[in-house]
Amino acid sequence: MSILVIAEHDNSELKQATLNVLAAAKAIGGDIDVLVAGENCGAVGEAAAKAEGVSKVLVADNAVYGHFLGENLGELVAEVGKGYSHILAAAGTIGKDFMPRVAALLGVAQVSDIMRVESEDTFVRPIYAGNAIATVKSTDSIKVITVRPTAFDPVAGEGGSATVETLDIVKDAGLSQFVNEELAKSDRPDLASAGIVVSGGRGMQNGENFKMLEQVADLMGAAVGASRAAVDAGFVPNDMQVGQTGKIVAPQLYIAVGISGAIQHLAGMSDSKVIVAINKDEEAPIFQVADYGLVADLFEAIPELQRAL
């Protein structure tokens, strides 16, 4: 078997999710190559070559891949990937965008968001927002798979010595152009890979009050997240949303503040190691999954927590 892992990166750094996907590849077994597609992404290729268990890194460095447009990446990965038995990418918004295109161009199915590898052709994935867990078997000769990064412990990012090859394949589908992006800039850790996450819900009442959570988060080196209710209400931007349709997180510690615990929120955080819920409503469903529940007014509890830290 031979596995092609598509690296997730921002043209300068390899994202940790790639190391999680490599762990899934290792669980499948076989030779593992990594494809780095981007623009001026040589450093990412070198970083990928150091990751554990990688045989070869292929670098496709061209302006047409600079913004990871699904149309261009889809054509590239379908061409490079057709010699492999498995093609894997992280189930982030980039992987979710281009991977189904790869599957369609190859005429195969995609297995989305796997959380466990049972064998080379059988995988476990959540359905119904995580309310059911399906074991699915693929009969395709090439298995196109997106991987839920938090479900796999990352492989080591150092110590490997894969060869690096340059790919001279330029695929410009000519269907789409990048216009602009508004990316949140934060000195806090990345939500998807942070060890501690502090999230606020509708109970925060407004965006201004999220500053309280940010102060607590900074004392703990934590990332700040939010429930869908808080994002829909306009308190905070969409990139902070934790849940089935937002980010899936599984930190060591998850602190849910003023979050009732809608099923789609629980789907995004219930794999956290320790869950703390702070809510004034004793009946809130979040308490059913919390290891430590504090029934209290968050506007009193959070400043107190800040002082205690």
Place this chain on the structure above:
Amino acid sequence: MKVLVAVKRVIDYNVKVRVKPDNTGVDLANVKMAMNPFCEIAVEEAVRLKEKGVASEIVVVSIGPKACQEQIRTALALGADRGIHIETDEEVQSLEAAKLLKSVVEKEEPKLVILGKQSIDSDNNQTGQMLAALTGMGQGTFASEMVVEGDKVNVTREVDGGLMTVALNLPAVVTTDLRLNEPRYASLPNIMKAKKKPLDSMTPADLGVELAPRLSTLKVEAPASRQAGVKVADVAELVDKLKNEAKVI
């Protein structure tokens, strides 16, 4: 311009999902079904395009058993003009759905195809992208805003780092995210009117598509449940537990 919207019949958003005791799937017997919430957003966006004079006709398509016509009628009541039902009782996986939609696209030649980004049952998030690939169209996935300008559509996408805007040549595929719009409710007169709107029915065979599932579901289980823990009396106790019992801070 003509807009094609694909909608899926799924378990109602508010129904508690139960896994069948024999682990063959989720119990759908006597369970309330509804239009997939992301598909409702797709219909709403098409209707708004028509209200702005951008769209001239909205065709809504659904694939599945006879009962899918309920969801097509709902879309017609919300403002779609015409329905197409591709009737089958077989399981339709994403690639087959994309192939069926491709043949509809070839017949109808819409300028824009709007779909939900994923359905809340299988959670695959694939069909729109697959359709775009099969038809050679560009794709604006996870849209939170879309603006049609001339022969292009600008789509603002919800991505991991924030928002990203792409310009797509028309015809194009757009898949909806939650914040694209807030769908309206159908009024009673519009529900009555929808019953008279045209609805064509056809089969996958009529469209020359063979349904050949590539993935088989071996079992479906309930997720491992988390036990509720303890309630702490105050912040001091909480911090103490996190430091000394859980050892996470």
